[in-house]
Amino acid sequence: MSTDSAPALQEPDQGLALPAAHAPLPGLLALFLAFARMSLAGFGGVLVFARRAIVEQHRWMTPDQFNETFALCHFLPGPNIVNLSMVFGSRLRGIAGGVAAFTGLLLPPTLIMTVLAIIYARFGDVEVLRRSLAGISCAAVGLLIAVVFRMMTPLLKRMDIVVLVLVLGVFLAIGVLRLPLQAVLLVAIPLSVGATYVMRRKIAA
């Protein structure tokens, strides 16, 4: 899109404003198929595959552009990779490209998931399936704990008390007290933004 190829004003990275680094723009079908493929490859998270396909395989974006687009989608609410498909597709091909990428990402796995839902509804009480699912659940919870652990590591190294208190506060409010998400976020987001702002000013000063 023309708005995105405008020269960067303050970016020192050379990669950002060079459309020459790109492969030719993909068609709508190519976008749909590319996102369908990365979605179906993405067991336990699509992001890695999306990055590989967009940056390395098709060269539709430079690494910097990808990071920037992902940062935007991560910052906004909602499933990040779904946001990314819409933003990425529309940057290449307008709103139709966004819809093509969005549909490619969601349609095939949604169909698979619907089939699994039907199977579960019919056979979910079969003892063998129940036992297997219970085992998978245990492993899935373990994976989630590992993600939390990996994300906590840099925070623990810095021993940033305010940040750790925020993590603990949200954990207790949602996990133990089971308060509604909206209410917790309405308190936690201003607190966290304020704390981050103050800390950054302290570091800058």
Added chain:
Amino acid sequence: MSSENPIWALISTFALMSLFAVGGAAAAVPEMHRIAVDVHHWMTDKQFTDAYAIAQLSPGPNVLIVTLIGYAVAGIPGALAATLAMCLPTALLAYCVSRLLNRPSQSRWPALIQAALVPLSIGLMAASALILAQSTDRTIAALLLTATVAAIASISRVNPLWLLLIGGLLGFAGIV
């Protein structure tokens, strides 16, 4: 089920939830659990945990646990309605914002807010883990399996799919 149309309940629930889903799908799990199990009684605790396991094991974005919740409420139309309600509003929001700020790195506010959201997402994901563990880890063997997988995935780069499949096999064999 109440007399109101379940499809509409799904759409309004998930569209609203998606707008508050900071930190991605795993961070939204506690709220999904609260709404689907505690508030609306769409599913039992066990069904919810199974849905989480199925969504982890299947390809595609992890947010598609909502497809399973939607199906449990209202069949195939429910599955599609829940998926679209969870995914489309924020995707359109992202589209509009990306058009407004096509170079978000120029302002420091997005970076600051993003940094501020990190501890909140971690807290939410930890809460997800606790809520799911309370339903799934009811035996010593189950607890051991969860702890082992957590340790392996924390220190190695093994593909998570293998760990899920091993968990499934242990369950199949009746060990956990």
